Amino acid sequence: MHCHDIATQLKNVPKNAKKIVLAGNPNAGKSVFFNAFTGMYVDVSNFPGTTIDISYGKYKDYIVIDTPGVYGVSSFNDEEIVARDIITSADIVVNVVDAVHLDRDLFLTQQIIDMGIPIIIALNMMDEAKAQGIEIDVDKLSQLLGVPVIPTVAVKNLGIEEVKNRLEEAKVGNSDPELQSKLAELLKQVHNRAEALLILEDDPHVAKRHQMEGAKLREEIYTKRRQRVNEIIDQVVRDTKTQSNFKMKLSRWMVNPLTGVPILIGILYIIYKLIAVFVAQTVVDFTEGYIFAGLYEPFIRGIIGQWIPENSALGTILIGEFGVLTMTVTYVLGLLLPLVIGFYFALSVMEDSGYLPRVAALVDRVLMKLGLNGRAIIPLILGFGCVTMATITTRLLGSKREKFIATALLGFTIPCSAQLGIIAGLITPLGWKLFILYVGIIFIVFVLIGTLLNLFxxxxxxxxxIDLPPLRLPRINNVLKKTWTKSYAFIKEAGPLFALGALLIGLLQVTGALDMLIDAVAPITTGLLKLPKESAVAFIMGIIRRDFGAAGLTSIDMTPLQTVLSLVVITLFVPCIASILVLFKERGIRDAILIWGGSWILAFGVGGIMAALLL
Structure with a gap:
């Protein structure tokens, strides 16, 4: 897509609309400004990637467009490509800059200035800069850059109105004369200063668009830009800190492996108690067991049953055990919604406090060995709540390769909270040795899969x-807004998929195909896995809902080692039908078939090895 066409590709954006583009590094506060301009709520996150979807709205006669948080305009990843094409189409750029990390953020500022786009700077988080002993000469900074600079504290609504009132003062700033002379030559061919700069910086997409070769000057231009930013910082910033405070010490402890790992384990334990114990048991017992299974399902069966017999084909599909109007509603609203709200609440607290980026930094080195970076910790943690939800959040990863690896690890090895609760109930009475055996096998498989995928x-x-924003107490309004927005978006997107899954199950039931599948799997369970024949039902039910599969094992008479083997297989077994549908939607047919088919081979393969060695 051509950079000047991207804005007009958005719904309801007039072709010749004057565009204000919000640009800035991750965590600078762009989304707060977007909300202030348009009145629309956008996820305000301390973790890069949460605004990867393009958001836009109207302010007076302008169209305001938000961009992903990036450190520079280039084509290194999907976020930068999206940001590049939107920024280069802007009439005015409102550059939101983090005052605490001015030396980092001004690189993007200077690059936009070099592009020749009118710009106005919102120097945000001035309160946090002051608290950390950082003094900034705002007038001097404005003079050196050649553009308006307005100090703001966006979360307290300070300075935002001044930014709005001074939009028309946006102008092209001061650029390096030597760079301008190189641009002048190239402008004879390209006729667009922003794209000419990107060609000089060897952006392959923009160069190809103009049927040109990149100028191979990226390193030279970047080095000089960095030097200019450093010179500006030396003239406008004064550090008055005399000693580090507790927050700074705590921040260092959180990213140091010796202290950070125990802190992470402690926080994950709290989250486990909140989600897996309180929400998954107490809350879900009430919502799923009492409200929906106890009140709603008998009510809806009574109404529909007056017209359609429950044991008929249509009745089975609508109000049967896996009915569209029974299981779907109970599962989505009674089971899934409380878990989703709980996990997004915990995640929002971690985001808003500034802890989540520190977790990413802490685990980055380990995850790199699996072909991922620290950012992948979010979907992996979410997977313990709901693999379907976690698969959707792999969108925030930087490349298709990382998304495939993360999705495969989720589908193969991560049990959801509903399944996890039943697994815990089955394995706890067996003693700590068998518990360690179960956890050890799943962990080994997790590491092997990630390592092999990274290798091949x-x-x-x-x-x-990633930058580490200051630690702060979470703002309750912001946490609740994010929790509600994310939960609603997930249910809105996943709900129809669950309904489709229930419809497919109903069709399998009424056609007899479900029984055929159970009979087909039975020889594998009894022969390869050396388990009772009845366990085949649990595996087939696991396709429908992962916790159904785990729950199906509770009524089967097995030895302790058979129980551990069956739990390993049910954990590695294919994702539930809702996750499968999301898998096809997110990864495409080819990748989804590879992951889905691979999970069958993996589950029964590992189970077969265990059976040969242990039984």
Whole structure:
């Protein structure tokens, strides 16, 4: 897509609309400004990637477009490509800059200035800069850059109105004369200063668009830009800190492996108690067991049953055990919604406090060995709540390769919270030795899959480029807004898929295909896995719902080692039908078939090895 066409590709954006583009590094506060301009809520996150979808709205006669948080305009990853094409189409750029990390953020500022796009700077988080002993000469900074600079504290609504009132003062700033002379020559061919700069910086997409070769000057231009930013910082910033405070010490402890790992384990334990114990048991017992299974399902069966017999084909599909109007509603609203709200609440607290980027930094080195970077910790943690939800959040990863690896690890090895609760109930009475055996096998498989995929998948994974925002107490309004927005978006997107899954199950039931599948799997369970024949039902039910499969094992008489083997297989077994549908939607047919088919081979393969060695 041509950069000047991207804005007009958005719904309801007039072709000749004057565009204000919000640009800035991750965590600078762009989304707060977007909300202030348009009145629309956008996820306000401390973790890069949460605004990867393009958001836009109207302010007076302008169209305001948000961009992903990036450190520079280029084509290194999907976020930068999206940001590049939107920024180069802008009439005015409102550059939101983090005052605490001015030396980092001004690189993007200077690059936009070099592009010749009118710009106005919102120097945000001035309160946090002051708290950390950082003094900034705002007038001097404005003079050196040649553009308006307005100090703001966006979360307290300070300075935002001044930014709005001074939009028309946006102008092209001061650029390096030597760079301008090189651009002048290239402008005779390209006729667009922003794209001419990107060609000089060897952007392959823009160069190809103009049927040209990149000028191979990226390193030279970047080095000089960095030097200019450093010179500006030396003139406008004064550090008055005399000693580090507790927050700074705590921040260092969180990213140091010796102290960070125990802190992470402690926080994950709290989250486990909140989600897996309180929500998954107490809350879900009430919502799923009492409200929906106890009240709603008998009510809806009573109404529909007056017109359609429950044991008829249509009745089975609508109000049967796996009915569209029974299981789907109970599962989505009674079971899934409380878990989703719980996990997004915990995630929002971690985001808003500034802890989540520190977790990413802490685990980055380990995850790199699996072909991922620290950013992947989010879907992996979410997978313990719901693999379907976690698969959707792999969108925030930087490359298709990373998305495939993360999705495969989720589908193969991560049990969801509903399944996890039943697994815990089955394995706890067996003693700690068998518990360690179960956890150890799943962990080994997790590491082997990630290592092998990293070794054999073509391409390279992206590096983790992340800043560590100041630690702060979470703002309850912001946490609740994010929790509600994310939960609603997930249910809105996943709900229809669950309904489709229930419809497919109903069709399998009424056609007899479900029984045929159970009979087909039975020889594998009794022969290869050396398990009772009845366990085949549990595996087939696991396709429908992962916790159904695990729950199906509770009524089967097995030895302790058979129980451990069956739990390993049910954990590695194919994702539930809702996750499968999301898998096809997110990864495409080819990748989804590879992951889905691979999970069958993996589950029964590992189970067969265990059976041969242990039984």
């Amino acid at each position: 998948l073509p391409g390279e994974s992206t590096d983790l480029l």
